[in-house]
Amino acid sequence: MIRVSVALIRPLAVRTVAVSDPHDLLARLPDAAPYAWVRHGEGLVGWGEAARAVVPPGPGRFEWARGWLSSLFEGAHIDDEVGMPGSGPVALGSFTFDADTPGSTLVVPRVVLARRGGRAWLTTVGDDRLTLATPPVPPGRIRYGDGSLTAPEWEHRVARAVRRIRDGALDKVVLARDLTAVADRHIDPRVLLARLADRYPECYTFSVGGLVGATPELLVRHTGQSIESLVLAGTAARGADASEDAARGMALFASEKDRHEHACAVASVREALTPLCADLDVPDHPELLVLPNVQHLASRVTGRLSDGASVLDVVAAMHPTAAVGGTPTGTALAVIRELEGMDRGGYAGPVGWIDARGDGEWGIALRCAYVSGDRARLFAGCGIMAESDPAAELAEAQAKLRAMQYALEG
Numbered sequence: 001m002i003r004v005s006v007a008l009i010r011p012l013a014v015r016t017v018a019v020s021d022p023h024d025l026l027a028r029l030p031d032a033a034p035y036a037w038v039r040h041g042e043g044l045v046g047w048g049e050a051a052r053a054v055v056p057p058g059p060g061r062f063e064w065a066r067g068w069l070s071s072l073f074e075g076a077h078i079d080d081e082v083g084m085p086g087s088g089p090v091a092l093g094s095f096t097f098d099a100d101t102p103g104s105t106l107v108v109p110r111v112v113l114a115r116r117g118g119r120a121w122l123t124t125v126g127d128d129r130l131t132l133a134t135p136p137v138p139p140g141r142i143r144y145g146d147g148s149l150t151a152p153e154w155e156h157r158v159a160r161a162v163r164r165i166r167d168g169a170l171d172k173v174v175l176a177r178d179l180t181a182v183a184d185r186h187i188d189p190r191v192l193l194a195r196l197a198d199r200y201p202e203c204y205t206f207s208v209g210g211l212v213g214a215t216p217e218l219l220v221r222h223t224g225q226s227i228e229s230l231v232l233a234g235t236a237a238r239g240a241d242a243s244e245d246a247a248r249g250m251a252l253f254a255s256e257k258d259r260h261e262h263a264c265a266v267a268s269v270r271e272a273l274t275p276l277c278a279d280l281d282v283p284d285h286p287e288l289l290v291l292p293n294v295q296h297l298a299s300r301v302t303g304r305l306s307d308g309a310s311v312l313d314v315v316a317a318m319h320p321t322a323a324v325g326g327t328p329t330g331t332a333l334a335v336i337r338e339l340e341g342m343d344r345g346g347y348a349g350p351v352g353w354i355d356a357r358g359d360g361e362w363g364i365a366l367r368c369a370y371v372s373g374d375r376a377r378l379f380a381g382c383g384i385m386a387e388s389d390p391a392a393e394l395a396e397a398q399a400k401l402r403a404m405q406y407a408l409e410g
C-alpha cells in the first residue's frame with residue numbers, strides 16, 4: 001500500500017509584500033531547517049511549513065504533485081502586491097531520481113523571502129508568528145567513510161558498465177557513488193549553503209528536506225511561455241595554472257568521448273522538449289562552463305511552450321535526462337539499478353520551486369548531500385561511455401565530491 005502523508009493549513013491565506021533589499025538571502029535564514037534556491041544572490045529562501053506533501057512513488061508522481069498543488073493554490077486566498085515569478089504562494093520540492101523510490105516531497109514554507117531583478121519581497125502564509133533565530137555553528141572536524149561501495153568496487157562496476165556498452169546493450173550510462181561523513185557537531189545546513197553560495201556563485205545553491213547542494217545543471221526555468229535549460233555532460237579537471245586549465249578545456253572540446261557523452265544528454269533534452277514547444281533552440285556546439293572544481297561541456301537550450309504547461313509538466317517530460325540516466329533511458333535505468341548498489345534518493349532528481357502561475361526553476365540535484373544530525377551522505381556520478389577508463393571516472397567523481405567536502409570543511 002502507498003502511504004501518502006499530507007499536512008496543511010487549508011485554505012492558505014497568502015500575502016506577498018515588497019520589502020527593502022535583504023542583500024544576503026541565505027544570511028536571513030533563522031533556523032536549521034532551511035529551504036533555499038539561490039544563484040548569484042538572487043532566488044528565494046524559506047522557513048516553516050504551511051503545507052507539506054510526501055509524494056507517492058510511481059510513474060504518475062509529477063501529475064499527483066501538480067494536482068496537489070493546484071487544489072492547494074486554487075483554494076488559497078492570495079494577496080500578492082508584487083506579481084513576479086516566485087511571488088504569491090511557492091512550493092519547493094525534491095523528487096527522487098527513481099520514480100519507484102519513496103522520498104519525493106513538496107513543501108510550502110510559512111515564510112519566503114525572495115530577491116530578483118532589483119526587487120525583493122516577503123511572502124507569509126497564515127499568521128505572522130515569530131520564528132526564534134538560532135545562529136549557525138560550523139560542524140567542526142569531518143571524518144569520511146565509504147558509502148555503499150568502496151572505491152575499487154565502484155571502479156569494478158564501471159568496468160562492467162563499459163563492457164555492456166561495448167557489447168552494444170546501450171550507448172551511455174551514468175554511474176554514481178556515495179560517501180559518508182560524520183562531523184564533530186550537528187551539521188547546520190545554513191553553514192553549508194553559505195559556503196557553497198560563496199564558492200560556487202554560478203551554481204544553484206539549494207536546500208530542500210535535508211538535501212543540500214550547489215548544482216550547476218538547470219533542468220528547466222519556466223517564465224510564462226519561455227523555458228530554458230542548461231545541459232551539462234562531459235567533464236575535465238581544473239588545471240594547476242591558467243595555461244594548464246585552458247589546455248584541459250581545449251582537450252575536453254576535442255575529446256570524442258566527451259562530445260558523444262554530451263550529445264547523448266542534449267538529444268534526450270531535445271526529444272523531451274520538442275512535443276511541448278512551439279519553438280526550440282538547441283545550439284549545434286557546446287560551450288565550456290568552468291567551475292572551481294571541474295569544467296563541463298554545456299549547452300543552453302531555449303524554447304517557447306505551445307500551451308499552458310507548468311514547470312512541473314516540463315520537469316515530468318524531461319526527467320531523467322541522459323546527463324544523469326543514460327541512452328537509451330530504459331536500459332540505462334536498469335543498468336543503474338543493477339550496478340550502482342545504492343539508492344540515489346533525491347540525488348540526480350529534480351529539485352526546485354514552483355509558484356501558483358506554474359512558473360519556477362528546477363535543477364538536477366548534483367553536487368549535493370543528505371544532511372541529518374551530525375551525518376551527511378555525499379553523491380557524485382559520471383557518464384560512462386565505451387571509451388571510459390574506471391580510474392579516470394573515479395578521479396572525476398572525486399573532483400565532483402569536492403564541492404560538498406568544501407561545504408562541510410570550509
Ligand SMILES: C=C(O[C@H]1C=CC=C(C(=O)O)[C@@H]1O)C(=O)O
Binds near residue numbers: 234366381
Ligand atoms: C552526474 C553528475 O554530473 C553530470 C553533470 C555534468 C557532467 C557529468 C559528466 O561529465 O559525467 C554528469 O553527466 C554529478 O555531478 O554527479
